Amino acid sequence: MKIAIIGSNGQLGSDIFEVLNESYSDKVVGLTHNDIDVSELDSVNSVLKEIKPKIIINTAAFHNVPLCEKEMDKAFAVNSGGAENLAKISNELKAVLFHFSTDYVFDGEKKKPYIEKDKPNPLNIYAKSKLEGENRIKKIAEKYYILRVAGLYGKYPSRVKGYNFVGLMLKLAKERDEIRVVDDERTTPTYTREIAEQLSLMIKKEPPFGIYHATAEGECSWYEFAKAIFEISGIKTNLKKAAPGEFATEVKRPKYSVLENFNLKKAEINIFKHWKDELRDYLGSSNL
Numbered sequence: 383m384k385i386a387i388i389g390s391n392g393q394l395g396s397d398i399f400e401v402l403n404e405s406y407s408d409k410v411v412g413l414t415h416n417d418i419d420v421s422e423l424d425s426v427n428s429v430l431k432e433i434k435p436k437i438i439i440n441t442a443a444f445h446n447v448p449l450c451e452k453e454m455d456k457a458f459a460v461n462s463g464g465a466e467n468l469a470k471i472s473n474e475l476k477a478v479l480f481h482f483s484t485d486y487v488f489d490g491e492k493k494k495p496y497i498e499k500d501k502p503n504p505l506n507i508y509a510k511s512k513l514e515g516e517n518r519i520k521k522i523a524e525k526y527y528i529l530r531v532a533g534l535y536g537k538y539p540s541r542v543k544g545y546n547f548v549g550l551m552l553k554l555a556k557e558r559d560e561i562r563v564v565d566d567e568r569t570t571p572t573y574t575r576e577i578a579e580q581l582s583l584m585i586k587k588e589p590p591f592g593i594y595h596a597t598a599e600g601e602c603s604w605y606e607f608a609k610a611i612f613e614i615s616g617i618k619t620n621l622k623k624a625a626p627g628e629f630a631t632e633v634k635r636p637k638y639s640v641l642e643n644f645n646l647k648k649a650e651i652n653i654f655k656h657w658k659d660e661l662r663d664y665l666g667s668s669n670l
């Protein structure tokens with residue numbers, strides 16, 4: 383049984399590749415953007431028909447949020463069209479499709495953790511294109527898992543930014559006398575290694591197909607997250623809450639996008655820890 387991981391050199395894809403390699407070694411095939419373009423049906427068909435995977439894991443996305451506003455066609459081609467192409471080939475190969483989506487599909491108005499049944503209402507192009515990707519998979523794919531994740535960090539940098547929030551805070555602590563971080567956006571930062579372990583367990587346990595929220599437990603603002611990073615690392619720094627609107631951009635983002643892993647808990651397979659415990663694991667690992 384072959385497993386194809388698309389975006390295998392990305393922040394999340396790299397950890398998934400490592401974790402699955404531990405259990406399935408030579409059966410795991412990592413695919414980078416050089417190997418496959420999910421937005422091109424011909425590319426998807428030729429590459430995956432050759433490999434014939436029984437599991438397809440898609441971490442690829444166009445997720446530079448401000449750029450998605452300017453390059454709407456590309457956002458929909460990759461995030462929606464890519465999902466559709468993978469849904470079609472999954473059916474043809476009778477493969478299970480794992481696809482990643484985002485907490486941004488919600489508008490934040492609920493102000494309590496969102497469960498999978500809550501109605502999405504995306505606020506920006508990135509989120510709209512990701513929700514459309516979810517919908518196409520739901521409509522087309524016979525065997526699929528959509529995992530909604532949030533606030534990713536891990537030992538491999540995001541391909542878009544080249545760093546993650548934790549690394550950025552540690553860097554700024556060395557460079558600046560004062561660090562200012564927003565306190566009015568609440569989410570749950572999640573360690574990519576934990577998501578990879580959760581996915582691995584899903585492969586083994588085969589829960590019902592559908593949408594799964596897959597984030598760490600608890601919630602925090604980015605300011606609270608930064609505070610915990612410095613506390614756990616033992617770094618003394620002058621951390622301040624940014625004034626409302628200080629880092630305002632034109633792109634709308636949900637102020638509250640905390641997800642509850644309702645379906646993972648229902649299936650009794652939720653392995654996520656509290657975000658602070660995951661952060662301790664990450665900062666304590668030798669990977670930094």
Ligand SMILES: NC(=O)c1ccc[n+]([C@@H]2O[C@H](COP(=O)([O-])OP(=O)(O)OC[C@H]3O[C@@H](n4cnc5c(N)ncnc54)[C@H](OP(=O)(O)O)[C@@H]3O)[C@@H](O)[C@H]2O)c1
Pocket residue numbers: 388389390391392393394395414415416418419420421440441442443444445460464482483484485512531532533534535539540541542
């Ligand atoms: N980062 C977050 O905080 C966050 C939050 C919520 C949800 N998510 C979702 O989580 C998933 C993984 O995010 P990540 O942070 O790991 O992203 P990442 O580090 O940017 O990795 C994405 C990977 O996809 C590849 N890719 C981009 N466009 C592609 C295309 N058209 N065809 C094939 N491959 C393509 C990228 O390659 P190149 O770089 O070479 O183009 C890269 O290897 C995405 O679905 C994202 O929407 C992320």
